[in-house]
Amino acid sequence: MKNVLSFLLGGSIGFLAVLYFIFYPEPWSLRSALVIAASLLVGIVLSILLHECGHLFSGLTQGMHLLNLSVGPFVIERHEGKYHFHVVQSVLGYLGRVMMVFPERLDEKIMRQKLIxxxxxxxxxxxxxxxxxxxxxxxxLNYPFFLIFALVNLFLGVMNLKPVMAGSVMTDGMVIQKLKSDNPADYAVLLTGYALLLEELTTKDVKQWSPALIENLENLISVGDDPKSRVYLQTLGYRYLPNEPAKISMLAEPVAFKNEVQKSDYYSDITNITYATALFFGNEITDYPEIESHLQKISKLDKIIDLKRNALLSYVHGDITQSIQYLRDARNALGVWHPLYSRGEMEKRLIDCMIDAAENTHS
Structure with a gap:
């Protein structure tokens, strides 16, 4: 059915384009080709921007606050009441994104309705x-730009309503489908994510976060109904590492290093690098069976994870100096703002702890 709908959408767009040029023929020339190409480029960028602004204004009507909005590498971030502009390469393949948060805790049913x-x-x-x-x-207005702008918007809107995964990212349609589900397992990870954002507004020190929220994160990972829950291993790593690596190992071991071949999967990458980091702090990484092979299967989707993987590989090989350099590169790569880590305070603290541990080993 989904393939049929995609075929019908593509056919409809093609039919409208042909129909337009039948009614309003354009003399073909280099100039007209350049106008159409420019119209397509501007139409795509403007449509993505309007899509994200649509989320933004809908979120504002639901009482949400803006955290950041991006179109391609251009990011507007709200931090400590001020707006900041960044140019940062996007991650995970999304062309645009808006992140918003509820300023207070809401009843689950009300939150789902507002999020929808x-x-x-x-x-x-x-x-x-x-x-x-x-x-x-x-x-x-019989001008090609308005036709192209219309078709791009209709394509983007309809395709976003399809409930599918686009790489490691859910379309709007899939998010809506999960939020509308009668099965709590379908939307638990999503709602917990917004609870986590609210907690982060209160304090960047995850060790001071609500024990109930931490317990919820651990339960979501342990149950394993939704693979996307593994992203919370990263948050728990910030809480328990470097002092309690056994807690992370216990949560991550059942799901870590399960990918048989190297592939681009952000949720597996998070699981594997967090588990490997726990092994590092627990002084177990050099003795872990086939650790080099496991680390090499972590993808290059995120530069920070890739650099940490290289640091751990160098550590396993006994090249502590190179390991420390990779970790310093990872810290620098976080910059002022990162699409997956925001300001990255917790990740920077963890990397600093890894550097200290590696330096102690070296000395």
Missing amino acids: RYIYGGPMTNIVLGTLSLILAFTA
Whole structure:
């Protein structure tokens, strides 16, 4: 059914484009080709921006606060009441993203309803604007840009409503499907993520976070109903490492190093690097069976994870100096702001602890 709908969407877009040029023929020339190419480029960028702004304004109507909004490498971040602009390469392949948070704890049912409206805001903005632009293209404003802008918006809006995974990222449609589900296991990870963002607004010191939230993270990982829950191993690593590596090892061991071949999977990467870091702090990494092979299967999706993997490989090989350099490179790569770590305070503290441990080994 999904393939049929995609075929119908593509066919409809093609039919509208052909129909437009039948009604309003354009003399083909280099100039007209350049105009169409420029219109397509501007239309795509503008459509992505409007999609994210649709999420933003829908979120504001639901009482949410903006954390950051990005289109390609361009990021607007709200930090300590001020807005900051960054140019940072996106991660995980998304072209645009907006992150928002509820300023207070909400009842689960109410939060789900508000999040559904917030998520719908992006694709519905594209669909509404695309429809209006299409009407204008066939009536008052017979200019190719409005047709192209309309078709790009309709494509982006409809495709985002399909409940699928785009690499390691869920489409809006999949998020909505999970939030509407009657099975708590489908939306538990999503709701916990917003609870985590709220806790992070209170303090960046994860060791001071609510014990109930930490217990919830541990339960989600232990149950394992949703592979995306493994991303919370990273948060728990910030809480328990370097002093309590056994707790991380206990949570991560059942799911770590299970990928038989190297592949791009962010959730597996998080699991594997967190487990390997726990082994490092527990002085077990050099004795772990086939550790080199396991580390080499971690993908290069995220530069920070890749550098930490290289640091641990160098440590296993006995090259402590190179290991420390990789860790310093990872800390520097976090910069002022990172798409997956935001300001990265907790990750920087963890990397500093790894550097100290490696230096103690070296001395």
